[in-house]
Amino acid sequence: MSLMRNALLWASQNQRLRETLPRFGFVRKAVRRFMPGEDVEAALGAAEELRSHGITSTFTRLGENVASAQEAAGVRDHYLNVLDRIRERGLDTHVSTKLTQLGLDIDPELAFQGMRAITAKASGLGNFTWIDMEQSGYVNVTLEIYRRIQREHPNIGVCLQAYLRRTPSDFESLYPLSPAIRLVKGAYKEPPELVLPSKREVDEAYYRLSAEYLSRVGQPRHNLSFGTHDLSLIRRIGAAAEQAGLGRSAPEYTMLYGIQSQEQLRLAREGFKVRVLVAYGDYWFPWYMRRLAERPANVWFVLKNLIS
Numbered sequence: 046m047s048l049m050r051n052a053l054l055w056a057s058q059n060q061r062l063r064e065t066l067p068r069f070g071f072v073r074k075a076v077r078r079f080m081p082g083e084d085v086e087a088a089l090g091a092a093e094e095l096r097s098h099g100i101t102s103t104f105t106r107l108g109e110n111v112a113s114a115q116e117a118a119g120v121r122d123h124y125l126n127v128l129d130r131i132r133e134r135g136l137d138t139h140v141s142t143k144l145t146q147l148g149l150d151i152d153p154e155l156a157f158q159g160m161r162a163i164t165a166k167a168s169g170l171g172n173f174t175w176i177d178m179e180q181s182g183y184v185n186v187t188l189e190i191y192r193r194i195q196r197e198h199p200n201i202g203v204c205l206q207a208y209l210r211r212t213p214s215d216f217e218s219l220y221p222l223s224p225a226i227r228l229v230k231g232a233y234k235e236p237p238e239l240v241l242p243s244k245r246e247v248d249e250a251y252y253r254l255s256a257e258y259l260s261r262v263g264q265p266r267h268n269l270s271f272g273t274h275d276l277s278l279i280r281r282i283g284a285a286a287e288q289a290g291l292g293r294s295a296p297e298y299t300m301l302y303g304i305q306s307q308e309q310l311r312l313a314r315e316g317f318k319v320r321v322l323v324a325y326g327d328y329w330f331p332w333y334m335r336r337l338a339e340r341p342a343n344v345w346f347v348l349k350n351l352i353s
């Protein structure tokens with residue numbers, strides 16, 4: 046892991062920086078590259094714009110590790126309301142949530158109840174919810190909550206991270222449930238023994254899991270979303286889908302708002318299914334640091350804003 050990536054991931058968890066840096070205008074200006082605005086109205090506008098290009102969306106309100114049951118209830122109610130707003134605009138827009146935003150650190154039952162309420166409402170509206178995957182210490186409890194809700198409401202998916210050594214066995218254990226899985230590479234600072242040692246190995250693990258999943262996807266109800274901007278992987282996944290008899294354009298690719306935007310448009314134009322995860326909210330600091338860590342060249346963009 047590069048020094049810069051390490052430093053940025055360290056910064057993402059530093060409370061003092063989290064309180065100080067967002068006050069600077071040049072940082073706020075730089076973050077706008079990755080989010081259309083801080084309120085849901087901005088996200089709805091972005092989703093309508095994406096729809097005009099044949100691209101669907103997923104909303105996530107930024108936030109994690111809430112410290113009170115009251116805050117967790119506020120997040121739950123926010124998403125319940127957002128599902129109505131999505132419906133009013135007739136958008137194909139899912140919602141994606143972190144369980145620590147729904148109170149996982151306070152009481153896993155609280156997070157379960159919050160996520161279940163959001164998913165039940167989405168089910169009534171014919172919509173779909175996703176659970177993000179956070180640091181490795183949360184994986185067991187996240188999968189447990191996913192399993193409990195999915196038994197009752199199948200309109201829910203969970204994120205798995207290819208960089209974790211345990212992910213192939215998590216994948217196998219979920220498989221009999223006909224799960225919906227969003228596969229990503231993984232964005233957190235983790236103990237080295239839990240993750241694959243190099244980016245190359247993470248990329249290969251991502252591909253192996255994708256090919257394995259696509260070869261089984263012919264069976265009913267399975268649903269896989271590829272959360273990546275890696276164009277070389279996307280090409281290989283397309284070829285694996287073709288080999289599995291599903292057609293090159295069968296997989297859905299989910300990318301982040303503001304990243305590889307031209308490629309998002311190109312893929313949609315060429316008939317691929319593209320979904321864009323639109324983040325909004327005022328608690329963006331740790332999330333933004335993880336985006337910088339994914340591509341340390343982004344730091345120059347921040348510095349350019351400082352200079353200008």
Ligand code: FDA
Binds near residue numbers: 274275300301305
């Ligand atoms: P990779 O990092 O190899 O990037 C491929 C190319 O994409 C780069 O060369 C660059 O051109 C571009 N790129 C990637 N990131 C960029 C950035 N930040 N800025 C500018 N360009 C960039 N993680 C997690 O741990 N839990 C989760 O729940 C989620 N959820 C999630 C949902 C969705 C829809 C996406 C797309 C990603 C996540 N992630 C995540 C983040 C994920 O783990 C990973 O860190 C990023 O997607 C970057 O990895 P790539 O697969 O894009 O490949």
